[in-house]
Amino acid sequence: MRAAEIDEEFPVVDVDTPALEAARMLAEHSLLGIVVLTADGQLYAVLPASEVVRFIVPSYIQDDPLLASVIAESVADRAAEKLGGKTIRELLPQHQLTMPVAKADDTIIEVAAIMVRLRSPLVAVMKQGKLHGVITASRLLAVTLSCGLIDNRQLLSNCGHAAIV
Amino acid sequence: MRAAEIDEEFPVVDVDTPALEAARMLAEHSLLGIVVLTADGQLYAVLPASEVVRFIVPSYIQDDPLLASVIAESVADRAAEKLGGKTIRELLPQHQLTMPVAKADDTIIEVAAIMVRLRSPLVAVMKQGKLHGVITASRLLAVTLSCGLIDNRQLLSNCGHAAIV
Numbered sequence: 001m002r003a004a005e006i007d008e009e010f011p012v013v014d015v016d017t018p019a020l021e022a023a024r025m026l027a028e029h030s031l032l033g034i035v036v037l038t039a040d041g042q043l044y045a046v047l048p049a050s051e052v053v054r055f056i057v058p059s060y061i062q063d064d065p066l067l068a069s070v071i072a073e074s075v076a077d078r079a080a081e082k083l084g085g086k087t088i089r090e091l092l093p094q095h096q097l098t099m100p101v102a103k104a105d106d107t108i109i110e111v112a113a114i115m116v117r118l119r120s121p122l123v124a125v126m127k128q129g130k131l132h133g134v135i136t137a138s139r140l141l142a143v144t145l146s147c148g149l150i151d152n153r154q155l156l157s158n159c160g161h162a163a164i165v
Numbered sequence: 166m167r168a169a170e171i172d173e174e175f176p177v178v179d180v181d182t183p184a185l186e187a188a189r190m191l192a193e194h195s196l197l198g199i200v201v202l203t204a205d206g207q208l209y210a211v212l213p214a215s216e217v218v219r220f221i222v223p224s225y226i227q228d229d230p231l232l233a234s235v236i237a238e239s240v241a242d243r244a245a246e247k248l249g250g251k252t253i254r255e256l257l258p259q260h261q262l263t264m265p266v267a268k269a270d271d272t273i274i275e276v277a278a279i280m281v282r283l284r285s286p287l288v289a290v291m292k293q294g295k296l297h298g299v300i301t302a303s304r305l306l307a308v309t310l311s312c313g314l315i316d317n318r319q320l321l322s323n324c325g326h327a328a329i330v
Binding site (some may be wrong): 029052069075077109113139145 | 167191194201213226230231242272304305309
């Protein structure tokens with residue numbers, strides 16, 4: 001099986017989307033991440049939810065986590081105010097992030113290797129320069145189990161013909 | 166608000182659970198991770214789903230990701246066979262992992278700082294030496310947004326009294 005055969009649709013936002021809107025999407029739908037595209041549909045970033053949490057942690061605390069304990073509870077509760085009026089573009093680092101990206105014809109092991117190396121819960125699958133879909137860690141496990149366990153009929157239906165032969 | 170006020174129940178497995186069973190739980194319920202306890206209820210590991218994917222990636226590929234591309238598709242599809250007959254304990258590294266763990270009375274910013282530093286989609290909350298619950302990145306965003314945006318009535322109900330006063 002190849003990446004483009006097992007990927008799924010996933011929520012996508014524009015790089016000029018307000019950061020608050022992206023955070024609200026993650027929160028309301030319990031998403032594990034979000035894909036950020038440019039206005040012309042190019043991949044800009046793959047953001048696990050934990051990276052969006054980074055937006056609300058002041059940089060001086062990222063540099064010295066012990067400082068987090070001296071912030072008053074009332075201030076900590078209003079952490080999301082930091083997102084107000086900012087777009088995703090403004091909050092992402094200027095330098096290019098190493099993005100968890102697979103090619104459409106990558107095998108399961110290639111996708112898994114990318115996921116593990118970048119410790120990312122999701123990998124974007126690109127086909128002819130465009131986002132084709134996303135593979136989450138749990139999706140990858142589901143597909144691998146369905147092929148590895150040929151006695152599991154329910155999961156087998158997901159599996160490519162190679163394992164049925 | 167404090168960690169123990171916002172954490173949630175989360176699937177838990179024993180360290181001697183078969184790795185295949187843990188992977189199947191993650192796959193079938195689309196979980197973003199799993200908490201591993203010892204037989205006497207002590208925290209042993211907090212495993213994001215991407216760490217469980219690590220179990221199925223041979224170590225020689227983790228050392229040199231380019232090797233993933235030379236593995237035949239039929240072999241890649243059977244990656245989960247690597248989990249067969251092994252327990253979680255056998256697959257985890259011998260050395261102690263740095264675990265994403267918060268104390269019951271940690272503030273939202275302290276939890277967020279742990280999540281960001283360890284790039285973990287979930288943080289375990291401990292109270293009196295026992296697991297009290299888990300806070301996911303999307304849960305943390307939901308709680309922060311509900312307190313930061315007092316015009317959002319629906320989310321406000323999650324928010325502690327400090328923000329209502």
